[in-house]
Amino acid sequence: MATVRNRGTASPAMGNSRENSAGKIRTLRDRANDLTSGSLVIVSDAIQRFDDVRAAEATASIAYYAIFSFFPLLLVLIAAGGFVLESEQAQRQVLDFVTEVFPISQPLIEKNIQRILELRGTVGFVALLGLLWSAMGVLTVLARNINRAWTKAEPRSFLGSRLVALGMVGGLAVLLAFASVSTTVLDVLARFRVPLGGGLLIYETLLWTILSSVVPRLFMFFALLGLYRWVPNANVRWSEAFWGALVATLAWGIATNVFTWYLGSGVVHYELVYGSLGAIVALMLWIYIIGLIILFGAHLSAAVARRTR
Secondary structure: OOOOOOOOOOOHHHHHHHHHHHHHHHHHHHHHHHHOOOHHHHHHHHHHHHHHOOHHHHHHHHHHHHHHHHHHHHHHHHHHHHOOOOHHHHHHHHHHHHHHHOOOOHHHHHHHHHHHHHHHOOOOHHHHHHHHHHHHHHHHHHHHHHHOOOOOOOOOOHHHHHHHHHHHHHHHHHHHHHHHHHHHHHHHHHHOOOEOHHHOEHHHOHHHHHHHHHHHHHHHHHHHHHHHHHOOOOOOOHHHHHHHHHHHHHHHHHHHHHHHHHHHOOOOOHHHHHHHHHHHHHHHHHHHHHHHHHHHHHHHHHHHHHHHO
């Protein structure tokens, strides 16, 4: 009698074909990993961990908290800058910083900040504490999710999370102070009509163009470097934080150019769908995008640590 083959059982030839295909895929992956000096494994590990902790969903919560914390945080920075600079100068520095970080919804942000300052007047000490507490909401959630990138990092207590968020606010204030100094130095240098070879002025050179565009990116890089180095409740080396900050800074710059083009290209019109809320929706989408970039940079730093240790 003829033997009837079970349809649910794969034939040896099919099994060998699958094994050969899997072997070829592994070979190609190993070659690509060798060509990239192990970078492919690190990126794959970061993506896997990013997906395991549901970082994309966490970024949505960050965008939600950011809407409630964004303007209080700006007011805290303006009030803190007012102790060092004049009120209008501090406001200008904060708005310039916001323009660099959030290249969208600028009229909405400037109009609301100016309106809030007009209604509030001088910020008192008690009001400043209230603003500070509100501003730390998004930073607390951000710090908690950066900490989750490290598999062996212990979660912080409520008080510890708030202290970390407070340190992040202080770090932002310090970076704003340095940004103010660098902007002042560049403005002073631009006023000196120092002629170079061929009658070319210093601010007309390629070096000046590079400096004026690179300096803001450097402050962003140092901010991310500090996040990845000190926020996780784990032992993070500078080299591990460096690679995450570098990739996140480059991705942030690319995302800024692409998203600015996207909004200005006419492909999408948020105001036609959301009406007067269009600017807020665009702002939330941008916060979500940069949240993804920041959290992936943290996961990349952790993946570098797992690979190199």
